[in-house]
Amino acid sequence: MSENKTILICDDDEGILDMLEMVFEDSPYTIIAEQNSLNIKGIIEKQSPDLVVLDLWMPVLSGDQVLKMLRKNPKTEEIPVIIISASREGKQIAANAGATGYISKPFDFEELMTMVNRLIN
């Protein structure tokens, strides 16, 4: 079922992106790792991922701004989005912006994986 499912992960921190790419290696999903939130719109249009994982605090365009944008567009309004953040107010901000799921940093990989599995199928 999930062989060809694609997850777009966007975080401005290279370390986290590297780590997520690496730990998702033995998962059934294809990972698109993106550091610049300005590119998300284009990637979604071209590659239509099945799930988006967004960091909250990103320069220029923050995770909740990206999320609000996605929710306004009929083509992307249904896409499941998980917000990950190290900010204490993250959960509230994520909920207000219309996130499907929220996980606070530092997170348990199992927790993230369980949520991804649930939302993607």
Next chain:
Amino acid sequence: MNIYKNGEYSFSNNDIRQDFELLIRAMDASISGIIITNNLEPDNPIIYCNLAFEKISGYTRAEIIGHNCRFLQREDRSQQERALIREAVSKGKSCTVEIRNYRKNGDLFWNELFISPVVDHDGNVTHYIGVQNDVSLRKKAEQDLRQQQESMEKQIAERTRSLRESELFLSSIIQTVRESLLVLDPEFNVVSANDYFIKTFKVTKEETVGTNLYKLGNHQWDIPKLKELLIDILPTNNPVEDFEVEHDFPHIGRKLMLLNAYRIELEGQFKDQILLAIEDITEKREIERRKDDFLSIASHELKTPLTTIKGYVQAMERLMPEGAGERFRNMLAKTSQYLDRLNNLIAELLDVSRIQTGNIELHKQPFQFDKMVKEAVEAIQSASSNHEIQITGTSGITVSADESHIVQVLNNLLSNAIKYAPDAEKVHVHISKVSEFVKVSVTDKGMGISPEDQKRIFERFFRAGDIQQRFPGMGIGLYICEQIIKNHNGTLWVESEKGKGSTFSFTLPINTTNEHGNE
């Protein structure tokens, strides 16, 4: 019937003897002492005294007649009045003096003495008549009065001096405080302004004192909200306490001020004046904001690499080869454990900072209390295999609170129960509904807390005496817990006995309609 004849007069029937007797009677009826001296004899001896004189002086007539008057002064001879008498006598004049005399028994009395000469046809002084009144009482009253006046004047001078000192002292305090102070009359005219006000708002004393508050400095104090508050103060006597006003001043820019105002209720000249204290908190607030921002950013930045490390450590645990040694497994497990601790420390530091500046935001939402407790217990249980956490009781209540905060409190209490009771196996959690509260108690069979330490364990950075070596920590966990529970209008407390274990309990009100989150 008095008949006047040739310069003589008689008031009886022209009977000289009878006249004489009546005069003597009259003299003896007088309350003034009367004497006559013969000034033709050497040393002017007394030749007559009336009864009153005997009474005043205490001497009998026999002891008086023949003496010079000076015997009444005894040894007290240096009185100036004597010179006055001598002068009058030498010139044949009358005089009045007040002189100290002494009775036969030695008692002092003040003698108001009037002497007047008797002159014969040739103009020679033949006699002197002395009239004396004992004015001791009057003299004493006068003296007392004078003394009283003197002491009163002294007291008044002393009081005035001390009042002036106090006034100077108070005014020096008022002028020194780094807070602007204004005194207003009931019409809001400035009665006085301290130096700090003058300095802060860049005005002069001349243009300030006497001017209406709202007209000060080109109406820059004409702030509608301030007006409203001050107008309320006089009739209702509600003081304005810590009221924040933000206002853009023409010369000094935007200022955030904390206002306190009171009406003077003291009867008298100051009644109904208004004390207005203005604290400029612009900078303070800005520093607080920056500190918060800094800590927010710092904690976020610290957590980001922590996330990466945690991800790798978990991946390593997952990818651990079948044959990996116990030591290796152990080291990885410890790494993971210390990562969690580091994460908690970062979160706690941020919490402490926010509590101190009162910036804890509560996101209250209804949740099932029992379920929350159960989930928190399960999470802790899964991480600590050495202890068995047992839950009893239920509340069946949905409370409205910030769930993440309450979970944090519960986690803290549970971790403490495990941490400080390493050898005990059981931790007991009890949920109950008590009146309008839900209550949770976490009981351990650990080392317990001494009564002295129980009083202090909720203080920031407090660590019980002997604990730091065996159980390192920052001493802020329970402080944060208490603040969180307080913010929810509940209470957190401990009951413990040294060596027998501790029970930490907290309550939360079920109906949280009167919330005050930002405390």
